[in-house]
Amino acid sequence: MGRIGTTLVKRTGKKLIQKYPDKFTTEFGQNKLAVTSMADCHTTKLRNLVAGYITRLKRISKKV
Secondary structure: OOOOOOHHHHHHHHHHHHHHOOOOOOOOOHHHHHHHHHOOOOOOHHHHHHHHHHHHHHHHHHHH
């Protein structure tokens, strides 16, 4: 799995986590549905990247 380097993905993911911290979990499928309803993602790939980044952040914060 590679690193996510897109600034748009990181910025959007961090804003969504700050705004709705209780809506996201460590499950990618649930996060994908949440991003679809909360964010204005124009493409499926962008939505998946944002959901994957949020999932990664949640898993890291759960370990720490």
